[in-house]
Amino acid sequence: MPLSTAQVVTDRPQHHLEQIVKELRHSAAAAHLTPDGRATADLGTGRCVLTFEGDHLALTATAADAEALAAVQQTVGEAVQRAAADVPAVAWSDRFPGDTVEPTHPVTADYVLDHCTPADGLLQDLVAETRAATGGASRMQVSHDEGALLTMLTRLVGARRAVEVGVFTGYSSICIARGLADGGRLLACDVSEEWTALARRYWERAGVADRIDLEIAPALDTLKALPAEADIDIAFVDADKGSYPAYYEELVPRLRPGGLIVLDNVFLGGRVLDPAFTEPAHRAMRDLNALVASDPRVDAVMLPVRDGVTLARKR
Numbered sequence: 001m002p003l004s005t006a007q008v009v010t011d012r013p014q015h016h017l018e019q020i021v022k023e024l025r026h027s028a029a030a031a032h033l034t035p036d037g038r039a040t041a042d043l044g045t046g047r048c049v050l051t052f053e054g055d056h057l058a059l060t061a062t063a064a065d066a067e068a069l070a071a072v073q074q075t076v077g078e079a080v081q082r083a084a085a086d087v088p089a090v091a092w093s094d095r096f097p098g099d100t101v102e103p104t105h106p107v108t109a110d111y112v113l114d115h116c117t118p119a120d121g122l123l124q125d126l127v128a129e130t131r132a133a134t135g136g137a138s139r140m141q142v143s144h145d146e147g148a149l150l151t152m153l154t155r156l157v158g159a160r161r162a163v164e165v166g167v168f169t170g171y172s173s174i175c176i177a178r179g180l181a182d183g184g185r186l187l188a189c190d191v192s193e194e195w196t197a198l199a200r201r202y203w204e205r206a207g208v209a210d211r212i213d214l215e216i217a218p219a220l221d222t223l224k225a226l227p228a229e230a231d232i233d234i235a236f237v238d239a240d241k242g243s244y245p246a247y248y249e250e251l252v253p254r255l256r257p258g259g260l261i262v263l264d265n266v267f268l269g270g271r272v273l274d275p276a277f278t279e280p281a282h283r284a285m286r287d288l289n290a291l292v293a294s295d296p297r298v299d300a301v302m303l304p305v306r307d308g309v310t311l312a313r314k315r
């Protein structure tokens with residue numbers, strides 16, 4: 001559970017932040033302060049991000065385990081005391097795990113749902129039938145607001161050539177297919193005959209079946225077999241999380257300039273925030289998120305939509 005936060009109330013937050021960064025540098029931490037007032041202190045085994053807002057500093061410490069977290073808290077706490085002797089000692093929160101962090105408050109999530117173009121009857125039927133047919137797996141389906149986002153993005157890029165990795169029962173495919181320009185096609189990749197049988201039925205009902213090419217095979221094989229030509233307008237990735245870096249590397253070179261790759265679940269339920277989560281999929285997503293942010297081939301933005309959605313547009 002190696003996350004912890006603290007607020008330090010002060011009448012001179014910016015001044016104190018600058019002083020704390022100086023003190024941290026004396027404590028062998030690699031401390032960096034950006035001109036817009038975001039400080040990071042890297043202690044090797046953990047890090048702390050410090051920002052200021054209004055009358056306080058906001059501190060977030062992360063580390064791989066409780067012991068390393070305690071070391072970060074101590075180093076930062078002592079730097080605060082030395083830099084701002086007149087403020088009370090830092091009161092850190094209890095440790096908490098990344099997978100308890102809600103990117104969006106449930107109340108906000110409901111409000112967002114209520115203020116998007118609503119899902120039509122067909123999509124609502126698909127949600128209900130997916131629940132009945134797949135039980136707990138139905139959680140994998142994209143939400144209405146994310147579906148609306150996919151249709152909008154597909155329209156905005158004027159997509160004629162789209163790729164989807166992870167079809168399940170077809171909700172996101174319908175949203176993408178509905179946004180395609182005339183004559184546009186969606187290559188939909190999945191490994192499940194069973195789940196995509198339901199998708200096929202709903203594609204027929206939605207009148208989009210004739211523009212979707214379903215490939216039942218490991219998606220990486222399907223992507224590798226695509227021509228090298230850079231002609232994809234939009235790609236949506238929502239399948240096995242550990243393979244995201246490989247999907248990204250196959251898709252980015254095939255995007256046309258201005259084309260978009262959309263990556264779902266980039267928060268992994270908050271696990272990417274917490275270095276204590278070390279399964280291969282957690283590491284893969286954390287590494288990919290870092291790579292995308294510094295990838296010179298794309299401009300990227302990470303949106304706190306549901307479980308996190310990254311949009312990367314090819315330069």
Ligand SMILES: C[S@@+](CC[C@H](N)C(=O)[O-])C[C@H]1O[C@@H](n2cnc3c(N)ncnc32)[C@H](O)[C@@H]1O
Pocket residue numbers: 140141142165166167168169170171172173189190191192195217218219220238239240243
């Ligand atoms: C999160 S669900 C996709 C949800 C879908 N986008 C929707 O809106 O309903 C993930 C899907 O990825 C598929 N999948 C898992 N591993 C895969 C692989 N290696 N290649 C292709 N598809 C895979 C699963 O069968 C599953 O249908």
